[in-house]
Amino acid sequence: MENGKQKELRTLEGHYDRIESIEVARKALLDRKRMSMRFLMYLCFSLVFLIALGTAVILIITNSRVEKKLRFLEITNDLTVEISQARRFEKNFFLYGTNLNDALENIYHAKNILDQNRSELKKILGKDEHERIISSIISNINHYEILIDRLIKTEPSQMVSPKFHSTKKEIEAELRKYGREMIAFAQDLMKKERESLRRILSLSRNLHIYSLIFLLIFLMFVAYLFGSRLLSHINRFTTYAQRIASGNFTPITPTRRYRDEFTDLALAINQMTQELEEHEATIVQSHKMRAVGTLTAGVAHELNNPLNNITITAHMLLEDYDTMNKDEHIDMINDVINETDRSKKIISNLLDFARESSSQVESLGLEKLLRDTVDLASNQLKLSGIKISFQTTGNLPRIHGDGQQLQQVFLNLILNAVDASSKGKKIQILLVPADEPNYVAVKVIDTGKGIPEHIIGSIFDPFFTTKGKGKGTGLGLSVSQGIVGKHGGRISVSSREGAGAIFTVILPITTIPDKIMHQQVLL
């Protein structure tokens, strides 16, 4: 038990490299300016708000301007009305000799309007403009008023004098001139203002339309930005998930300039893969220890034979020491030595296999590996009364990989074959070139009970077992598949119920060692 724990720890040691690479990835992921989606979102919303605010402010300003213009127009309109009225009276006076006092009243009103609204007009027109326009209007009005006044004063006495007639004509001409000018001025002002009002109104309308269009484009852009960013993230993580599912635990490294919420996700996934891998390592290890446990039974029994030889020999040596000659002594001692060696061999194989070593990728000759594996299983095979044969076409290229893990794979297949076979059956192991170029194939063939069709699809699933409780773990094949997959190979099976099963492992031969070595760092 203690060993188990220790081994587990050491397995972790073996994964320090990986932990380190995950640490590096973590640093790289974090070592970027943070620009979170949330931040971007806030930014965009703030921008939209600012735009709306700006539009609103401009609208308020134009509104107040429009109001001002309207007020101005109102004033000028009043003014024009008064002046026109005055002129009408003036005209009547000249045509029909009607009263002029009404005209004076109107003028007075007009002056009043100008007076009352002076400050307002000043505000609307600006100081300079006001001075210029208003003073000219006022001077016109004043002139006009004086002239009217004169007409009224002269009237009763000189009404009939011819001189008066000519002066009247003079005054009339002058009055007309001032009156026209007054009206023209007021109308001009009105026209100008109306023009400017129209401009402002159309500007405000345009502003509305443009800001709407701009907002629309901006929002479309934002939506596109977020959408594509989210989508690209999701796509990225989908590929990561697929990659992890296929057993590639390379940590996720940065792909963008800034980090965001998805960086946190990437970190979490890196952490998860690390843990996954640790668990996988534990499973591989615990499964190995189970295999060791199975083998130990065979070894314990096999060990009894040399032990027995040693016991009997030693006892007889003790018993008959005095009656035997030196040659016999030596013969017996040699027996003891040889049998001790034999015992050592029986266990050393198993100990080698059981020993926890951090995974090591090296160039492997499969032939030797397979012979060792067969040796390792031989006691178990003897115990079950099953024969095993190993054949190879020979001269096959070497492969790169972790010898111990591959040994575990082949041992699993052999032990499965043993479990499926009854006493007296034979298991055949073949090492041949694979049908695919650049691959070698190891076939474990048994003539045991075979695999029923309906379960053949599940046998590689973790925890799938048809063996009773305490006998099977259902991990052998799934662990083996994992190991072979990491070596760039595949396991396949063909079987007919009742006739036996053939498990084929294909592994790539090393043509470009470096590349594969690199790939194997993942182991």
Next chain:
Amino acid sequence: MSIIIIASDSYKTGREISEKVAEAAGYACMDRELLKSVSEKYNAPEGKLIRALEKPPSFMGLTSKLRNLYLAYIQEVTLSRLLEDNVVCHGLAAHLYILGVSHALKVRILSDPERLISEMTAQENVARKKAINLIKKRKALRKRWSIACFNMDENEPSGYDLVISLSQIEPDEAVKTVVDTVGYRKFKPMTYSIKCLKDKELAGRVRAVLMKNFSDVKVQANGSTVIVETRALKRDKQKKTEAIKKLAGEIKDVGIVEVHVFKDIFRQAVESDR
């Protein structure tokens, strides 16, 4: 010539059948009477010994430490008696610790359910339905007890050579079956099976001594070699090994004592947390 181990779902039934089998086969019968001598030898109250044989560890009952100690005592005395052949053994949990001894015939006797129910109604003074429930509970309790103490489910039929249900088979027929079966050659003792039993007996003696001081020892014997497994913190390892070797070495028939100390990972974890 052989050993017959009888285990039943009711002490009364088991005892009845055991006595009859012993009489028919001409064997001695070993029962909980033996607990008297256990109690004397180890100075342990008989009531508690019976509790250790019946009840799973619980909050109120014996601590599992004490229970294991009592069971070790019972085991030791029982095993020493079993070395003398021709004996029917019942009520001492022998079916759970005598494993792999070919001349021990293990029999499970299932009481007639009706009788069990009526016994229960009388004993507990309850209605039939309640009694059935109680019986079910007791069975579950026994399962828990056997798993807790010996890591085996005593209700599992595969642990026995013979399972006889008295619901259809009459007690006398059952007795005859048992006696006939034990007559098979395969239940004859042989050098190998006697050695197995002797190894167990020696291990039992060593365990009874060691358990007094170390509650978590596992003992195996092979000939005169005794293998002790225990847990300790690294710093206590040496001390504990020596203490065990000394204690076990003084026991009769013990030759070599091998001590395997496993790291006490739990305690270590607890202490490293401080």
Next chain:
Amino acid sequence: MSERLDVLILDDEPIVGKRLKPALAKIGCEVEIFVNSNEALDRINEKEFDIVVTDIRMENIDGLQVLEHVVKKSGRTKVIMLTGYAMMAVAREAMEKGAFDFIAKPFKPDDLRKIIAKAAKALGSPIDFNASDAGND
């Protein structure tokens, strides 16, 4: 000591026979040793042994088959089984098939001598064996 006992030892481990032969000779056994079960069976067919000592796990014909053969051929021959693969099921099977005794490896020569003495007694020709001083015979 009465007449000598004819003993056949069959074990595919040559050392077993080699060392046990003198050990058993000391207690008055005439020992023939074999490492191959076929040859041993041939010999058993020729001659009725008092005692056959056989290993169980062997190539081709295993000890249990030898046992059956011996029991069939001569009911009085005592068969003693040796095995490194001792398990209760095998032990029971051997006993049921008529083995006289069953002993697990590794064992001491005296252990076997004790069994031989027991067998001799059962055969009605007890031999003079006292385990403790067998060496001083």
